[in-house]
Amino acid sequence: MTAFVVTGTDTGIGKTVFAAALAARLQASYWKPVQSGLEDETDSETVARLSGRPVLPEAWRLALPASPHLAAAAEGVAIDAAALTPPPVRPLVIEGAGGLMVPLNDRASFLDVFARWQLPVILCARTALGTINHSLLSIAALRAAGVPLHGLAFIGPAAPEVETTICRMGEARRLGRLPLLQDLNPGSLRATFDACFPVDCFA
Secondary structure (H helix, E strand, O other), X not given: OOXXXXXXXXXXXOHHHHHHHHHHHHOOEEEOOEEEOOOOOOHXXXXXXXXXXXXXXXXXXXXXXXXXHHHHHHOOOOOOHHHOOOOOOOOEEEEEEEEOOOXXXXXXXXXXXXXXXXXXXXXXXXXXXXXXXXXXXXXXXXHHOOOOEEXXXXXXXXXXXXXXXXXXXXXXXXXXXXOOOOOOOHHHHXXXXXXXXXXHHHO
């Protein structure tokens, strides 16, 4: 059965909303291995609200809204990256935190964990200025680490030339583009996602 890792070229680009839509599409469970920042609605809570799908408990819940290694250090603990293992549930959508090189501790990043898992990665990229550089660097990092890249999901206003450039230079598949939704709710998200991402692009 299907399992995907959803990561991004940066933080705050909309990958949690994408992950919620993907979980709903695949009728999948969702897992966020590390959550840093607990004051506002967490990513798991957002996905549960928007997808209606089961959400598995995080391996680490850290109060400080910062990079996981800093959030852990603030609580006097260290994340054991080697112990992070995807739950044996399928279909499953896993969401990382921030970008690929976000540190989990002083030795390992999310990229190191993704390389060990060998699950297909969907790279979410914003369509704003700077995305070509960020996207191509992220693609290069995935390839250098031997991580299977399933494709790119763009988020934001249409930028067809930018999207084409990234996919051509990165030799990566364009899965679709999720526009920013003014009225974000389960129904609008599902309808928009269905219109923007073909049924077979997650096969």
